[in-house]
Amino acid sequence: MLNDQQLIELLRARDKEAISVLYDKYSAALYGVVCRIVRSEAIAQDVLQDAFLKIWNNATKYDRSKGTIFTWMLNITRNTAIDKTRSAHFRYNGKIRPIEDFVNKSEAGLSHEFSTNHIGIRKKIEILDEKYKTIIDLVYFNGYTQQEVAEQLKLPLGTVKSRIRIALRELKKALSDRSILRQTST
Amino acid sequence: MDIQKFLNSGVVEKYVLGLADRGEMDYVEQMAKDYPEVNEHICKMQNCMEEYVEMHAIRPPRHLKHKIMASLGDEADSEHLKNKDRAPRVALPLVWRWASGIAALLLLGLGLLSWNLYQQQQAAQRSLALLATQIKHLQNDQVNLEALNEQIRQKYSVLKDITTQQVKLKGSQHAPQALVVVYWNPEHNKGYLNIVDLPQCPSGHEYQLWADVNGKHKDMGVLKTNAEGTVLHSIPYIKGSRGFVITLEKEGGSPHPTVEKMYATGSL
Numbered sequence: 008m009l010n011d012q013q014l015i016e017l018l019r020a021r022d023k024e025a026i027s028v029l030y031d032k033y034s035a036a037l038y039g040v041v042c043r044i045v046r047s048e049a050i051a052q053d054v055l056q057d058a059f060l061k062i063w064n065n066a067t068k069y070d071r072s073k074g075t076i077f078t079w080m081l082n083i084t085r086n087t088a089i090d091k092t093r094s095a096h097f098r099y100n101g102k103i104r105p106i107e108d109f110v111n112k113s114e115a116g117l118s119h120e121f122s123t124n125h126i127g128i129r130k131k132i133e134i135l136d137e138k139y140k141t142i143i144d145l146v147y148f149n150g151y152t153q154q155e156v157a158e159q160l161k162l163p164l165g166t167v168k169s170r171i172r173i174a175l176r177e178l179k180k181a182l183s184d185r186s187i188l189r190q191t192s193t
Numbered sequence: 194m195d196i197q198k199f200l201n202s203g204v205v206e207k208y209v210l211g212l213a214d215r216g217e218m219d220y221v222e223q224m225a226k227d228y229p230e231v232n233e234h235i236c237k238m239q240n241c242m243e244e245y246v247e248m249h250a251i252r253p254p255r256h257l258k259h260k261i262m263a264s265l266g267d268e269a270d271s272e273h274l275k276n277k278d279r280a281p282r283v284a285l286p287l288v289w290r291w292a293s294g295i296a297a298l299l300l301l302g303l304g305l306l307s308w309n310l311y312q313q314q315q316a317a318q319r320s321l322a323l324l325a326t327q328i329k330h331l332q333n334d335q336v337n338l339e340a341l342n343e344q345i346r347q348k349y350s351v352l353k354d355i356t357t358q359q360v361k362l363k364g365s366q367h368a369p370q371a372l373v374v375v376y377w378n379p380e381h382n383k384g385y386l387n388i389v390d391l392p393q394c395p396s397g398h399e400y401q402l403w404a405d406v407n408g409k410h411k412d413m414g415v416l417k418t419n420a421e422g423t424v425l426h427s428i429p430y431i432k433g434s435r436g437f438v439i440t441l442e443k444e445g446g447s448p449h450p451t452v453e454k455m456y457a458t459g460s461l
Contacts, residue, residue: 030261034252038251040246043249048254059261060261073225074235074239078239078243082211085211086211143245146211147210147245171212174206178241179237179241
């Protein structure tokens with residue numbers, strides 16, 4: 008099994024095997040992000056293809072000091088998907104409803120859930136408090152700006168900013184809580 | 194430069210969530226280059242987002258990989274085709290021109306028909322793949338839920354079991370207010386840990402948990418930070434344990450406990 012460092016070298020040498028392995032390793036995660044952003048399985052497939060083409064063509068631009076190859080691929084894929092939702096074609100495509108339609112606000116005004124029903128997947132991830140999850144998801148999966156989040160949730164901008172900070176801290180905590188002991192390294 | 198102020202400013206979170214503009218990105222990347230602790234902080238957050246994204250994974254339809262792999266080679270192939278010389282044209286008698294015209298029309302018709310069929314077949318295949326993915330996800334969810342349920346059931350049964358002993362690890366002079374509770378069940382060979390109160394680790398150090406077996410300290414692992422809360426964490430069961438000790442050790446843990454740095458202790 009190739010590690011990420013070897014994969015990067017292969018990718019830079021324009022070896023298709025690298026893309027094949029990266030695809031097997033990360034396509035499901037990337038596709039999950041794209042589906043949530045573009046909300047159409049057919050468009051998501053095009054976007055994923057564009058993203059992999061960019062990954063293939065821009066391998067030399069990957070800078071290890073800025074994060075893992077997975078994070079780099081995530082950024083490329085997420086930006087490709089968000090660009091797609093901002094393109095004129097996407098806006099007028101009858102199949103697509105505006106993102107706002109997908110945000111179901113409950114009476115409390117905060118709890119919200121993605122209805123990704125049209126692509127058939129409805130998965131609730133309950134590791135975060137709903138109010139933090141909502142914010143992370145709106146920003147990361149819907150490409151909302153802080154201002155848009157504030158308008159959507161009818162919250163002051165300052166509250167949104169501080170919740171974004173707390174949300175990531177809570178996420179970090181929730182993830183490390185899942186297991187408490189690890190092997191000693193000595 | 195006040196690092197803490199920078200880390201608390203919220204710009205790092207914006208960067209990790211893809212909210213930062215070009216200027217902010219350059220700023221954060223420069224800070225990460227200049228200060229290793231900033232870099233480490235960002236990496237940790239990025240890893241969190243990676244994990245979070247993986248929880249939302251959706252398997253793409255099977256045919257997509259092939260399509261994507263094939264698309265990578267397109268540029269080279271089209272270049273190749275452009276350079277190919279075209280075959281010279283040959284003049285044909287009139288009747289043959291008519292015949293070839295009709296044949297071409299027929300061929301075109303057939304082509305359109307098969308293209309149409311091909312499209313339909315592709316669509317059917319896509320929805321089939323989608324259904325298969327959905328079923329797989331549902332199955333996964335069910336397995337996960339079952340596993341979670343089983344875990345909770347086991348923990349609950351250990352807690353209510355009368356053979357479960359509660360061991361309070363009380364703080365030493367280093368941390369008089371510290372309190373950690375171990376639930377120990379020799380009947381079912383299970384152990385759980387609940388951190389009620391433990392002071393923040395000094396940087397470069399970690400807490401390590403030890404079992405006291407006949408006066409000897411057996412390593413049980415290093416405690417992850419941020420694990421405080423009401424959650425019960427499963428810990429390895431070591432036969433013959435008479436008590437438990439938490440010491441402060443250098444990052445990575447140590448093979449033997451540093452007795453002077455004993456933070457909490459309790460016996461069965």
